[in-house]
Amino acid sequence: MEKKGGFLSAFKAAFPHTIPVMTGYLFLGISYGIYMKVSGFSFLYPMLMAITIFGGSLEFVTVSLLLSTFAPLQTFLMALVIQARHLFYGLAMLEKYKNTGLKKLYLIFALTDETFSINCSTPVPEGIDKGKFYFAVSLLDQCYWVSGATIGGILGSFIPFNTEGLDFVMTAMFVVIFIEQWLKEKKHYTALIGAFSSVLCLIIFGAESFIIPTMVCIFAMLAFFRKPIEKAGGFE
Amino acid sequence: MTLAEEIFTISMCVAATLITRFLPFVLFSGNKKTPKFIEYLGKALPAAIFALLVVYCLKNVDITSGSYGIPEAISVAVVTALHLWKRKILLSMAGGTFCYMILVQLVF
Numbered sequence: 605m606e607k608k609g610g611f612l613s614a615f616k617a618a619f620p621h622t623i624p625v626m627t628g629y630l631f632l633g634i635s636y637g638i639y640m641k642v643s644g645f646s647f648l649y650p651m652l653m654a655i656t657i658f659g660g661s662l663e664f665v666t667v668s669l670l671l672s673t674f675a676p677l678q679t680f681l682m683a684l685v686i687q688a689r690h691l692f693y694g695l696a697m698l699e700k701y702k703n704t705g706l707k708k709l710y711l712i713f714a715l716t717d718e719t720f721s722i723n724c725s726t727p728v729p730e731g732i733d734k735g736k737f738y739f740a741v742s743l744l745d746q747c748y749w750v751s752g753a754t755i756g757g758i759l760g761s762f763i764p765f766n767t768e769g770l771d772f773v774m775t776a777m778f779v780v781i782f783i784e785q786w787l788k789e790k791k792h793y794t795a796l797i798g799a800f801s802s803v804l805c806l807i808i809f810g811a812e813s814f815i816i817p818t819m820v821c822i823f824a825m826l827a828f829f830r831k832p833i834e835k836a837g838g839f840e
Numbered sequence: 841m842t843l844a845e846e847i848f849t850i851s852m853c854v855a856a857t858l859i860t861r862f863l864p865f866v867l868f869s870g871n872k873k874t875p876k877f878i879e880y881l882g883k884a885l886p887a888a889i890f891a892l893l894v895v896y897c898l899k900n901v902d903i904t905s906g907s908y909g910i911p912e913a914i915s916v917a918v919v920t921a922l923h924l925w926k927r928k929i930l931l932s933m934a935g936g937t938f939c940y941m942i943l944v945q946l947v948f
Contacts, residue, residue, distance in 0.1 A: 666849070680852040688885055690860040694860075767941075772912075772940035775915075779919045785887035794888045798889060802894075818895075
């Protein structure tokens with residue numbers, strides 16, 4: 605019999621909290637898997653990337669990185685910048701993930717936007733071990749994502765309709781996240797800095813090599829305008 | 841890309857992700873205070889980075905020939921309108937993608 609405070613009760617307690625993420629991850633994961641498949645990759649790619657990277661935005665971008673010429677340094681820097689927000693999830697979870705033993709390694713590895721939002725905001729139910737509860741949320745979320753990506757990768761070969769234009773799903777996703785970020789700010793200095801730097805560098809350096817100059821430009825402007833940006837405040 | 845290059849590219853993504861996820865726990869595991877500049881970047885970076893990613897997705901759109909970027913412009917507008925109206929992430933994404941597919945397959 606399962607004693608209270610064990611893994612089984614932790615999963616039972618965690619499951620209801622993960623249902624919204626399940627819907628989102630299955631939809632996004634399937635879209636991602638199909639996108640990879642129609643871009644010419646076997647379902648093993650989305651599946652293995654869902655297991656090893658486990659970060660939606662970056663996995664979508666990886667498709668176009670894999671389709672362009674081999675540029676490991678640019679890939680690494682781009683991945684660092686796309687994933688940089690995780691630094692701040694980590695900072696926010698330092699206390700909550702304390703004293704969770706070896707499970708902590710997996711908790712840190714699997715700290716996505718969605719897992720962060722659950723584990724950061726949900727009080728651990730009474731009688732449930734904190735570490736096991738967080739572990740259950742993280743593992744369930746990753747299972748949804750890996751399932752979605754794999755199903756999409758397999759379904760991709762059997763789609764009965766024309767998939768031209770399906771790749772717009774990535775653009776749509778980033779536009780939505782951008783709007784969410786935009787709505788969080790009272791003044792839109794940082795959003796505008798990002799948009800201005802990207803467009804400027806795209807015009808100057810061209811589509812193949814504008815990423816790194818843009819990052820440098822964004823970083824420099826954020827550092828230079830720190831005072832007015834902080835004064836304007838309005839970050840949520 | 842060869843298979844080895846693909847594996848290396850994906851490994852770069854895995855490594856970068858691991859660094860961003862583990863670094864805070866490695867650096868600030870004690871009771872050290874987070875530097876103010878890092879806290880500031882945490883709030884200021886996301887909007888700028890997602891602006892960059894939107895531009896990255898649209899980097900190959902040619903506004904001087906072909907369909908002049910019109911399907912992209914319309915679909916981004918649809919995503920934005922849907923999102924400001926209902927604020928449902930999946931609905932906005934599905935609506936915009938569907939609109940784009942219709943435009944590039946049937947109209948342009």
